[in-house]
Amino acid sequence: MDFNLSTISFAAEKNFTPVDPGKVYDVLIIGGGPAGMTAAVYCMRKGVDTAIIIKNIGGQVAETSSVENYLGYKYINGVELVDKFKEQVFQFSIGYEEGQGVTAVTDGDIKSVTLDDGRVLRSRALIIASGKSWKKLGIPGEQRLTGRGVAYCTICDAPLFAGKKVVVVGGGNSGVEAAIDLASVASEVVIVQLMEELTADKILIDKLNSFNNVSMIFSSRVTEIIGEDLVKEVTVENVDTGKSSTVVTDGIFIEIGLDPNSSFASGVVEMNSASEILVDSGCATNRDGIFAAGDVTSVPFKQIIIAGGEGAKAALSACEYILKRN
Amino acid sequence: MALFDVKVQNQLKDILKNMKENVKIINFTQAIECPMCKETRAFAEEIASLSEKLSVIVYDQIADSDMIKKYGVERIPAIVLLDKDGKDHGVKFYGLPGGYEINSFLSSIIEMSGMKQALPADIASRIKKIDKDVHIQVFVGLSCPHCPAAVEVAHRLAMENSNIKGDMIDSNNFVHLAQKYNVTGVPKIIINEKYELLGAHPMNTVLDVIESLK
Incomplete structure (x- = not known):
């Protein structure tokens, strides 16, 4: 029996203070993943008045079972790493709000940020580090059967498919990682991949090949998910021949990558065609005083260590901006 | 051991x-x-x-x-x-x-033990007004990082109002029960057998469902 204890959540004294809609912060940070939390530490160390707004603490890291490429830790599980991040943020008396998303931001000399519950916070500079969330297929049956056989979070839901047959959509790193997790509990795993081959890292493909209950359907996409109360089957279309076939399954894990959480900033800052916020090498957007960092930006390669570094850069740029303004 | x-x-x-x-x-x-x-x-x-x-x-x-x-x-x-x-x-x-x-x-x-963080006044008054029996069942998986938040909401509501009861249920221990409620994703919150919420929700969303109960 493992115990994934999050000791920092129980720390008797937390230094942070509730966010205050009545004041104008120097810097507001949107997002509590590696980019946002690193930015928080840098801002607080610089001594600028900062608040951080966190919807899901840890972001994608909290949903990662093991991290093996964040230097300093040869191996650490996601929640442990998030705990360490939190511990470092919580030592400061930062303005803090957890559980709230952001619905809108406005530009201007003073920026404003509207929270899910309607409260409006204000600041001189803004760091958007809101990350990404699971990309959906957008096909019939997907939304209706979510939680009824359609799943996205492998570490959460894989055990519920013990002894069952599952389809994994996606043959990149997240798809293959999901297939590996599932192969050890499910009776059968079928990967549906749009490309002609898997695009995951070699080390993951080698691990996948050690299982004998995994099969693959290449050059194909899932076009419909069928079932009444629970997923029963999925329709798979070969993109070369256009021919469709049916795969009977108990579940389907959709692991086709991520979409940026940037809709609240659309029309305010410039974005690319994937809705990622465009930033320069100093993390500045096209708007004065609005910076962005981590997976929500156009910076290539979404990695914890990159997001952390970008968060640091955005914070230093924002502090410099505040200094110059004063 | x-x-x-x-x-x-x-x-x-x-x-x-x-x-x-x-x-x-x-x-x-x-x-x-x-x-x-x-x-x-x-x-x-x-x-x-x-x-x-x-x-x-x-x-x-x-x-x-x-x-x-x-x-x-x-x-x-x-x-x-x-x-x-x-x-x-x-x-x-x-x-x-x-x-x-x-x-x-x-x-x-x-x-x-009585060591509770104060609830926001509007949430506290909404909880106080609940006068019908409410049974919240939170299906979890032990490897699910979002699940504790859902359980904590259910249990806090139970502590605040004696009409509310909150259960954590390990879906992988009670497989048949999880199947009965079609649990294939966790956390899944079942309220009074009828209403279901998928994922961890903040207290106000759970209260929205409770207040809509007939």
């Missing part, structure tokens, strides 16, 4: 220092033919040994059927938390709260 190694024991001791008043852990078990019963009992007893403010009572499903009835225990292994006066607030754990769920278990113990 101890469930917790020395490092975790020390961490747990530190966390339990946050307790204000005593809390009683009641464990319902059975000697044979119950998956995880032995482990859950060991878990309850080990946790209780880490704080002077904690005590544990173990009841047997068959021999202590009156207690099963008294606390409304529907299946075993089960853990019920009682406050310093031995009062039952409808806070239950079905299955061993291991993995990530250790966090909701500790959080519920600390809140049951």
Whole structure:
């Protein structure tokens, strides 16, 4: 029996203070993943008045079972790493709000940020580090059967498919990682991949090949998910021949990558065609005083260590901006 | 063999220092033919040994059927938390709260001890107004990092209003029950058998559903 204890959540004294809609912060940070939390530490160390707004603490890291490429830790599980991040943020008396998303931001000399519950916070500079969330297929049956056989979070839901047959959509790193997790509990795993081959890292493909209950359907996409109360089957279309076939399954894990959480900033800052916020090498957007960092930006390669570094850069740029303004 | 190694024991001791008043852990078990019963009992007893403010009572499903009835225990292994006066607030754990769920278990113990963060005034007044019976079942998986938050909301609501009861249910321990409610994703919150919420929701969303109950 493992115990994934999050000791920092129980720390008797937390230094942070509730966010205050009545004041104008120097810097507001949107997002509590590696980019946002690193930015928080840098801002607080610089001594600028900062608040951080966190919807899901840890972001994608909290949903990662093991991290093996964040230097300093040869191996650490996601929640442990998030705990360490939190511990470092919580030592400061930062303005803090957890559980709230952001619905809108406005530009201007003073920026404003509207929270899910309607409260409006204000600041001189803004760091958007809101990350990404699971990309959906957008096909019939997907939304209706979510939680009824359609799943996205492998570490959460894989055990519920013990002894069952599952389809994994996606043959990149997240798809293959999901297939590996599932192969050890499910009776059968079928990967549906749009490309002609898997695009995951070699080390993951080698691990996948050690299982004998995994099969693959290449050059194909899932076009419909069928079932009444629970997923029963999925329709798979070969993109070369256009021919469709049916795969009977108990579940389907959709692991086709991520979409940026940037809709609240659309029309305010410039974005690319994937809705990622465009930033320069100093993390500045096209708007004065609005910076962005981590997976929500156009910076290539979404990695914890990159997001952390970008968060640091955005914070230093924002502090410099505040200094110059004063 | 101890469930917790020395490092975790020390961490747990530190966390339990946050307790204000005593809390009683009641464990319902059975000697044979119950998956995880032995482990859950060991878990309850080990946790209780880490704080002077904690005590544990173990009841047997068959021999202590009156207690099963008294606390409304529907299946075993089960853990019920009682406050310093031995009062039952409808806070239950079905299955061993291991993995990530250790966090909701500790959080519920600390809140049951009277060490609670104040709720926002509007939320508190909405909870106070609930005058019908509400049963919140939170299906979790022990490897699910979002699940403890859902359990903590259910248990806090139970502590705030005696009409509300909150259960944590380990979906992988109670497979048939999870199947009955079509649980293929966790956390899944079932309210009064009829209404379901997928994922961890903040208290106001859960209250929206409760207030819409007929």
